[in-house]
Amino acid sequence: MSPSAPVLGLPRWPVEPEPVDPTGASYLVLCLGRDPRAADVAAEWAAEAERIAPTRLLSVDGIDRDRPKVDVALHAARTGVRVLVAGEQYDVLLTLALAREYGAAPTELQCFVVDAVPGHTTGHTTGLPVYCAHCRWTYRMVGAPCGETTCPGCDRHLEIHPHHSALRGSFLASDARARELA
Amino acid sequence: MTSAGHLHPSYDVSPRRLMVVEVRDLTPEVRHVVLVDPHGTALTPHEPGAHLVVTTTPGGLAGGTTKRNAYSLTGDGVVPRQYAISVLRKDAPTGSGDESGGSVWMHGLGVGDVIEVEGPRSSFAPRHDQRHCLLVAGGIGVTPVLSHARAAARWGGSVEVLYSYRPGHAAHLDDLRALAETPGVSLREAVTVDETLALLRDRLADQPLGTHAYACGPPALLEAYLVAGRAVGWIDERLHLERFSAPALDPGSPFSALIVSSGRRVDVAPGTSLLAALHDAGVVVPSLCRQGVCGECVVPVRSGELEHRDLVLSDVERRAGDRMLSCVSRGARSGALIEVDL
Numbered sequence: 001m002s003p004s005a006p007v008l009g010l011p012r013w014p015v016e017p018e019p020v021d022p023t024g025a026s027y028l029v030l031c032l033g034r035d036p037r038a039a040d041v042a043a044e045w046a047a048e049a050e051r052i053a054p055t056r057l058l059s060v061d062g063i064d065r066d067r068p069k070v071d072v073a074l075h076a077a078r079t080g081v082r083v084l085v086a087g088e089q090y091d092v093l094l095t096l097a098l099a100r101e102y103g104a105a106p107t108e109l110q111c112f113v114v115d116a117v118p119g120h121t122t123g124h125t126t127g128l129p130v131y132c133a134h135c136r137w138t139y140r141m142v143g144a145p146c147g148e149t150t151c152p153g154c155d156r157h158l159e160i161h162p163h164h165s166a167l168r169g170s171f172l173a174s175d176a177r178a179r180e181l182a
Numbered sequence: 183m184t185s186a187g188h189l190h191p192s193y194d195v196s197p198r199r200l201m202v203v204e205v206r207d208l209t210p211e212v213r214h215v216v217l218v219d220p221h222g223t224a225l226t227p228h229e230p231g232a233h234l235v236v237t238t239t240p241g242g243l244a245g246g247t248t249k250r251n252a253y254s255l256t257g258d259g260v261v262p263r264q265y266a267i268s269v270l271r272k273d274a275p276t277g278s279g280d281e282s283g284g285s286v287w288m289h290g291l292g293v294g295d296v297i298e299v300e301g302p303r304s305s306f307a308p309r310h311d312q313r314h315c316l317l318v319a320g321g322i323g324v325t326p327v328l329s330h331a332r333a334a335a336r337w338g339g340s341v342e343v344l345y346s347y348r349p350g351h352a353a354h355l356d357d358l359r360a361l362a363e364t365p366g367v368s369l370r371e372a373v374t375v376d377e378t379l380a381l382l383r384d385r386l387a388d389q390p391l392g393t394h395a396y397a398c399g400p401p402a403l404l405e406a407y408l409v410a411g412r413a414v415g416w417i418d419e420r421l422h423l424e425r426f427s428a429p430a431l432d433p434g435s436p437f438s439a440l441i442v443s444s445g446r447r448v449d450v451a452p453g454t455s456l457l458a459a460l461h462d463a464g465v466v467v468p469s470l471c472r473q474g475v476c477g478e479c480v481v482p483v484r485s486g487e488l489e490h491r492d493l494v495l496s497d498v499e500r501r502a503g504d505r506m507l508s509c510v511s512r513g514a515r516s517g518a519l520i521e522v523d524l
Contacts, residue, residue: 025415077390079391104392107419108417
């Protein structure tokens with residue numbers, strides 16, 4: 001990276017699922033959505049984790065619909081657990097943020113995303129959690145960091161900024177026409 | 183009283199005088215000392231687990247040596263009107279020829295005495311993002327743990343305290359038992375080594391996700407705490423600890439240090455610390471514990487391979503190789519040359 005290149009706060013996704021961290025005392029494997037690849041990865045992780053320590057595999061339709069189930073699982077987890085999350089980018093980003101809210105540290109989290117280009121996600125259009133600065137709400141929008149999309153809440157044409165908030169699990173977006181005079 | 187810049191005097195942490203207003207024996211060996219500002223000013227607030235540096239003069243002012251001893255504050259640190267410390271008396275071995283230490287001097291204090299203190303300093307603070315707190319105290323290590331527990335109770339946090347002590351020698355046990363009546367605070371006690379080990383294993387295995395643990399006590403207890411935590415999957419960044427003593431170190435190999443600002447080269451012989459060698463060369467580095475525990479004597483390093491022998495720096499800080507604790511750490515090998523950025 002050249003010295004003048006901006007440092008972007010973007011997630012970097014692994015190309016292949018990483019092996020399970022063997023130092024966990026228990027494992028919580030979360031499979032989000034119905035993508036067959038996510039189900040395969042979660043099943044492989046669960047099988048690997050079960051050989052190490054007690055493991056729970058929880059498959060849900062998505063974080064929006066099944067957040068209470070994920071909440072219950074994280075609430076029951078004990079320190080020493082490793083949380084592994086597989087699914088589409090939208091679900092994985094929000095689920096990782098939820099796990100952080102429950103106190104999970106970066107080294108206690110592993111994830112695999114089935115609908116993103118490994119490495120930087122700039123330019124790759126997919127479902128994203130996007131925080132609209134005008135609605136002050138997070139929606140699922142289709143787009144890419146540095147790209148543009150329309151807010152389903154306020155109908156503004158939004159610019160998706162290339163910064164991901166680990167706390168919110170979302171990308172910040174604001175009015176793409178804000179600098180244009182009426 | 184001195185104050186720096188625009189700060190109100192009650193935010194002063196520079197060396198200043200405080201007056202003893204209460205002295206009370208908690209156990210045959212532990213004395214509780216309460217200090218206030220002689221002018222009645224509020225004292226500087228502090229983080230839970232902070233300590234005060236007290237200038238002591240074992241042997242008396244005439245001909246005695248001046249020492250600086252660190253003592254944990256037992257209060258929660260919120261708008262304190264007084265600082266309270268509890269001091270374990272440690273007598274020098276008979277016939278050792280060693281002057282009795284600062285703790286004996288502290289035990290000689292009486293109400294109305296005025297002493298010099300510096301701080302408070304925070305080196306054992308709680309994580310502000312912790313969801314739950316597990317506190318582990320062994321013996322006099324209860325002092326910072328009590329501070330953490332009181333702060334957690336004040337702010338409505340949830341905390342579990344494990345206290346390992348010898349019956350009849352448990353400082354602040356009554357305080358912890360009273361705190362355990364507060365919602366969100368619980369206390370578990372152990373009075374033997376086996377009980378302590380079993381309690382550590384049992385409780386570290388059953389803490390909510392997001393718990394941070396803090397331990398203070400003798401080296402064996404801290405070692406058992408780390409082993410028990412790692413065995414049930416705790417990552418090191420959750421296992422905080424404060425040491426008040428360190429195991430003895432070998433004399434180490436000779437090495438040299440180049441002082442960047444002056445270009446002067448200082449040779450450090452086996453059995454001599456870089457801190458002492460720098461002092462002999464007229465370069466004063468602030469120090470406190472001189473056993474690699476407190477971090478006071480850290481010096482920036484520009485180049486050279488290091489043998490870190492302290493108990494303060496994290497693995498990441500060690501790998502960076504840009505600082506060292508001059509009281510215990512050395513050049514990596516015999517004859518090594520390091521550049522210290524002083």
